Amino acid sequence: MRTFLRHVATGQYFRSLDNWTPDADEAYDFGLIARAMKFAHKTRLPGLELILSLDSAEQDTSIPLENFRLKASHG
Numbered sequence: 402m403r404t405f406l407r408h409v410a411t412g413q414y415f416r417s418l419d420n421w422t423p424d425a426d427e428a429y430d431f432g433l434i435a436r437a438m439k440f441a442h443k444t445r446l447p448g449l450e451l452i453l454s455l456d457s458a459e460q461d462t463s464i465p466l467e468n469f470r471l472k473a474s475h476g
Contacts, residue, residue: 403453405437405452406437408448450464
């Protein structure tokens with residue numbers, strides 16, 4: 402499984418702070434969900450979603466990071 406961050410409005414995948422890409426194959430793979438979440442929290446970039454990619458794009462799962470923040474603040 403690969404773990405990405407994607408900007409919801411643009412559909413661009415995170416590659417580096419100054420570089421975003423429309424191609425998941427060029428995106429930075431955080432590897433672990435916790436690593437991607439920690440990075441998103443630390444940088445406070447708005448409008449991100451977590452992408453969990455299995456074998457093909459048809460099997461990708463996207464989760465808006467706001468869902469995690471709401472649960473964390475209420476939990």
